[in-house]
Amino acid sequence: MSESSTEHVSLKDLPRKQRRVLGVLLEKAFTVPEQYPLTLKAATTGCNQKNNRDPVSNYDEDDVLETLNQLQERGLIGCLHTEGGRTERYRHYMRHKTPLNEQQLAIMTELMLRGKQQLGELRTRASRMVGIDSQEDLRRELQSLMDAGLVRANGPLDRRGIEVDHDLYPRSENHEPLATYSVDDSDAVTSRPASPPQQMSRPAVPEVLVSNASNERFTNLESMIRELRDELASVRSEFQTLQNSFEDLRRQLGG
Template sequence: MNDATEEEKELLHITELTRQQRRVIGVLLEKAFTTPDQYPLTLKAVTTGCNQKSNRDPVSNYSESQIYDTLDSLREMGLVAVIHSDSGRTERYRHYMRRRFNFTEPQLAILTELWLRGRQTMGELRGRASRMVPIETLDELRTELKGLLDQKYVQANGSLERRGIEVDHNWYQEREGKTLGFEASAEEEPETSEKESSPSTVTRAAAPDLSGFSTVIEQLQHDNQSLRREVDSLSQSLEELKQQLIELKQELGS
């Protein structure tokens, strides 16, 4: 009994998932929220949900065998369970996120959306997550996000109070290198406002060379983030093409 309890405690510390694991968990959560009559899901339904063209970024083309293996790995982690139908013929799958974590319903919806689409602005995230759980205002979203930020389950590139801020989940594997660049100026805005009353501070802020450098750096950061997203998308496409080639060779017997 004690060993099982310790195992469950370890499961609560899961903070990394593969790209396929995030997609599968995201689909199970999304369908549980939006189409409860069709949930739990069959293997075919999970695969279709992972590869659907809407509300997915990047769009994938996983095979049923790939999704089966991913579901199996999630079962070992205690995040997914198999449910057998009354006839015993069709296996269905459900998530166990509520058993393994103390997330609120809005927090589950937020993570679902981030796992399925990646980084988003606050406005985009609120609108999309509200498909699953009502999140009436940005202030309500900030409250839920703060709890996730404190536990390092999500990340942001600045203060949640700042306009245009972007949010992403923080369940990437280390090799993916998906870390949002936190802008120091976002945290220092209130302090800067006070300092601007000082003549010396106003003089420094007015220097055109420093202002120009700041603009260039911000643009470079934005371009770099865009390039990262494009590279990630291309890498995913390459992985899928490699898998298709392997499957084709197996079918041809080579």
């Protein structure tokens, strides 16, 4: 993590609405910088969009405004006034108020917006915002976030199928725990006690390998389809945000 003399603000114990609103400000700053900082309307639309969000929310502008005020009190965001003071816009201060680098900010953004994910999914989605060149780069940044107490995992990061999630939940919030990690077949083979030679079944070995390979190909294909759908929905959402901002500007000029 990068060093800074700025006094840092804790990200722990962020309620669900604060995570969603903060995540939206981060995401839009990365993906549509020309429309950032966000108006209240744009922030509300971003919170309620149906892609890249889990769970999907239905906040109204009063909900989002109250949450923005709470995040301001924590020092994580600020409110700006456009020329003439007719429209308030909101921006995050995460680059100044936390020691997180750009890759770590992108990772935390995705985890705040979607919750737990496998590493392949997380890298694809976070790379929409900041380049993460390899799984090894992702693991390095995740390990740093885990050391800081911001991310948790259900097993070693070098294991296939591991899930990670942010660790910002308040103690009072009920949240779905990460699935218990179970070793894959290769681990299980090495950990079993040796069987007597007469009990070994030679045909069973290739059947297991074929089954594992098929399952892995299916999982990879399923993940690619989900990622393509997310990308398409993200483009649609960014177009909607642009359209909303255009409407805001047209009303201002017309008024």
